[in-house]
Amino acid sequence: MTEHEVKPQVKIISKPQNILRTVYTACRTCYSADSPININNCENAQDKEKALNLIKKVVSSGHYSTIEHVQISFAISGISRACSHQLVRHRLMSFSQKSQRYVKEKEQFDYIVPPTILKQPELYEKYQQFMQETTKLYLEMTENGIPAEDARYLLPNAAATSMVASLNLREMIHLANLRLCTRAQSEIRTLVKMMCDELVSTEPWLKEYLSPKCEKAGFCDEDKSCGRKPKKEELINGRND
Numbered sequence: 001m002t003e004h005e006v007k008p009q010v011k012i013i014s015k016p017q018n019i020l021r022t023v024y025t026a027c028r029t030c031y032s033a034d035s036p037i038n039i040n041n042c043e044n045a046q047d048k049e050k051a052l053n054l055i056k057k058v059v060s061s062g063h064y065s066t067i068e069h070v071q072i073s074f075a076i077s078g079i080s081r082a083c084s085h086q087l088v089r090h091r092l093m094s095f096s097q098k099s100q101r102y103v104k105e106k107e108q109f110d111y112i113v114p115p116t117i118l119k120q121p122e123l124y125e126k127y128q129q130f131m132q133e134t135t136k137l138y139l140e141m142t143e144n145g146i147p148a149e150d151a152r153y154l155l156p157n158a159a160a161t162s163m164v165a166s167l168n169l170r171e172m173i174h175l176a177n178l179r180l181c182t183r184a185q186s187e188i189r190t191l192v193k194m195m196c197d198e199l200v201s202t203e204p205w206l207k208e209y210l211s212p213k214c215e216k217a218g219f220c221d222e223d224k225s226c227g228r229k230p231k232k233e234e235l236i237n238g239r240n241d
């Protein structure tokens with residue numbers, strides 16, 4: 001691996017201090033005559049358990065507005081343009097991504113190597129050569145007056161990118177449900193796992209929500225199943241027997 005073959009890095013740069021209390025207050029407000037100002041308190045252990053139970057009941061019944069009040073921002077780098085393209089399909093997220101128009105490559109551009117290519121030495125070498133040759137042509141273009149915004153047409157899906165990505169807790173759970181599924185490509189799966197791990201490291205109670213969709217549904221709705229959960233049809237047929 002060269003210094004230009006990069007790996008994903010993820011860090012939370014902004015999130016509320018009181019996520020649990022915020023979600024609890026939103027849930028409790030719906031069923032209480034009391035003011036949310038008074039409800040906004042679940043500091044001691046007993047209250048925390050009460051809060052977790054209520055949140056579980058409310059969220060599992062599909063009352064999702066209660067988890068939309070929490071906004072989280074991630075600093076992300078070392079992912080491919082292929083991966084960022086998949087991530088930006090999530091329309092309820094907000095993105096600010098490093099521009100290939102305004103940021104000119106000065107030397108070999110950073111890129112990502114998929115694990116399948118890394119495992120095949122001959123193809124891996126050709127892959128590296130391609131990146132070097134592409135850089136050479138890119139630099140020839142920019143050194144001869146072609147603007148970076150046009151020279152970038154040469155850059156492959158493998159080119160590394162960085163971004164700030166923000167989303168609310170509802171979208172974070174949705175993202176995890178879709179992208180932790182083994183049907184998602186390995187790079188975005190790794191990225192989203194890192195995002196979830198970052199959040200869970202300070203909010204361990206969220207672990208059970210940040211799971212592949214089959215964990216939530218109890219079945220797999222994908223064409224090709226990894227076998228983690230039974231297929232939906234298997235469950236229905238099982239019930240009919």
Ligand SMILES: Cc1cc2nc3c(=O)[nH]c(=O)nc-3n(C[C@H](O)[C@H](O)[C@H](O)COP(=O)(O)OP(=O)(O)OC[C@H]3O[C@@H](n4cnc5c(N)ncnc54)[C@H](O)[C@@H]3O)c2cc1C
Binds near residue numbers: 089090171174178179
């Ligand atoms: C394994 C996998 C394979 C994929 N393969 C392909 C592919 O081959 N080609 C391709 O083009 N895409 C592909 N996608 C992307 C996929 O189609 C979605 O665009 C992406 O996963 C975002 O999902 P979403 O729309 O649920 O989420 P978000 O955009 O994050 O939206 C969240 C939720 O908000 C609601 N919502 C948002 N916008 C609207 C709207 N306009 N109308 C109604 N409801 C809305 C929906 O309930 C949605 O689930 C793939 C995704 C996965 C996970």
